[in-house]
Amino acid sequence: MPVTPSAWFTWALLSAVFAALTAIFAKIGLQGVDSDFATLIRTCLIFFVLAAFVFFAGKWSNPLALSSKTWTFLTLSALATGASWVCYFRALKLGDASKVAPVDKLSVILVALIAVLFLGERPSNREWFGIALVSLGVFVLGFKR
Incomplete structure (x- = not known):
């Protein structure tokens, strides 16, 4: 199904x-x-x-x-x-748009944290894993070696 x-x-x-x-x-x-x-x-x-x-x-x-x-x-x-x-x-x-837009998605992590703190939301472990992957992507794009 x-x-x-x-x-x-x-x-x-x-x-x-x-x-x-x-x-x-x-x-x-x-x-x-x-x-x-x-x-x-x-x-x-x-x-x-x-x-x-x-x-x-x-x-x-x-x-x-x-x-x-x-x-x-x-x-x-x-x-x-x-x-x-x-x-x-x-x-x-x-x-570059290809760099700016992904870093802008750091908002995904911030929304999750603020929603936990102020809205009482409780993401599952699977959801936290996805949020962590987004976070990792932002840091890979945002920081140069």
Whole structure:
């Protein structure tokens, strides 16, 4: 009987595909433009695309109905995303996409550690092994002899 991935895994794979395309398209698009300005342009475009998607998918709801906790953590997430994008585009401007993108995946290790500390998640030994392999890959790419 074939094993089929669960819904979260399918969406995560699609996220990885689009993240890969993001790196390649950004590296090409950063030629001749400041990385911070390019991040601003990208962010504006994302805003309009997502606004249209939410509207046409019928997913719009009153943002004022959200709790203060939701607003606080969405704001913190937005600030972290913005900082990540600025750093990522700067790194892409200065380095090879094939090196920058894997090092950016150090976030895999950080997410796992923070999820254990603050969300009470408990990865299995198998999951920790996978996280360790990602970590090893980051260090192999990130450090020269």
